[in-house]
Amino acid sequence: MTKAVLGIIGGSGIYDLPGLENVREEAITSPWGEPSAPLRRGEMAGLPIVFLPRHGHGHALSPSDINYRANVDVLKRAGVTDLVALSACGSFKEELPPGTFVLVDQFVDRTHKRESSFFGKGCVAHVSMAHPVSPLLARHLAAAAEAEDIAFARGGTYLCMEGPQFSSLAESLTYKAQGYSVIGMTNMPEAKLAREAEVCYASVAMVTDFDCWHPGHDAVTVQDIIRVLNSNAEKAKALVARLARDFPREHEPCPVGSDRALDTALITAPAARDPQLLAKLDAVAGRVLRS
Numbered sequence: 001m002t003k004a005v006l007g008i009i010g011g012s013g014i015y016d017l018p019g020l021e022n023v024r025e026e027a028i029t030s031p032w033g034e035p036s037a038p039l040r041r042g043e044m045a046g047l048p049i050v051f052l053p054r055h056g057h058g059h060a061l062s063p064s065d066i067n068y069r070a071n072v073d074v075l076k077r078a079g080v081t082d083l084v085a086l087s088a089c090g091s092f093k094e095e096l097p098p099g100t101f102v103l104v105d106q107f108v109d110r111t112h113k114r115e116s117s118f119f120g121k122g123c124v125a126h127v128s129m130a131h132p133v134s135p136l137l138a139r140h141l142a143a144a145a146e147a148e149d150i151a152f153a154r155g156g157t158y159l160c161m162e163g164p165q166f167s168s169l170a171e172s173l174t175y176k177a178q179g180y181s182v183i184g185m186t187n188m189p190e191a192k193l194a195r196e197a198e199v200c201y202a203s204v205a206m207v208t209d210f211d212c213w214h215p216g217h218d219a220v221t222v223q224d225i226i227r228v229l230n231s232n233a234e235k236a237k238a239l240v241a242r243l244a245r246d247f248p249r250e251h252e253p254c255p256v257g258s259d260r261a262l263d264t265a266l267i268t269a270p271a272a273r274d275p276q277l278l279a280k281l282d283a284v285a286g287r288v289l290r291s
């Protein structure tokens, strides 16, 4: 049995985690470069928690500048088994108004300026992204939201745009017509990298606005978003506290195989593998590379 370690990535408006006990800051170095910030390790209700603010302290990093590989790598090195992403987002649906927490279960990746895999020349791997969210983690989040009386939706599709500009009206209307639920700038490649690192992943997409498609709302501005962001952040912190309280202390095997994703993914013959890349993959893929 593996002990559960819960990772929390804080998005816009969530730069720390009050309620974390015995906090120590840990600057883990990564062969993938600089993570957004040192990790903050501690416990909640006895459960080990590792917190990382995605945009760095003071929100210095734009979505395109975040080193998603380093972030996931250091969380893996810290022993994280289950990772919750907290993210602000715009909504494409009337029934998902600002303040709603959407436990998304699908992603559409429209990013184009980001390193999106740990693997490549000298060690090729193809993991499945058919079911990018860990259903058990999502179920625990739903139970925590229910217990905290937070308005939430089970399931939804998160369109990840490159940004940093918000969408044009034509883009917004197109995504709405496609049936997508929400839009943000950060969950990709984060979810892909978590899968490659065999870390269970779930995202709480916290609606701050209706993007720009809604006839009754003006085009989105950061000022408008910040107003909603702060109340969402308070609810998110309560959600995490409840999640930690009720979370299983042993890591539960993932029904969609998030925690074994590399069992069926590596294709490069051992003799053709690049030792330098293998060394960088020690944390992410050590389980399968060492066996």
Ligand SMILES: CSC[C@H]1O[C@H](OP(=O)(O)O)[C@H](O)[C@@H]1O
Pocket (backbone or CB within 6 Å): 010, 011, 012, 013, 054, 055, 063, 086, 087, 088, 089, 163, 184, 185, 186, 187, 222, 225
């Ligand atoms: C401040 S609004 C735009 C910004 O907020 C979201 O970030 P995060 O997912 O880290 O909460 C969105 O993706 C943009 O990066």
Ligand SMILES: Nc1ncnc2[nH]cnc12
Pocket (backbone or CB within 6 Å): 088, 089, 090, 091, 161, 166, 167, 183, 184, 185, 208, 209, 210, 211, 212, 220, 225
């Ligand atoms: N409308 C929107 N588009 C992209 N990212 C967002 N984050 C919050 N609101 C957003």
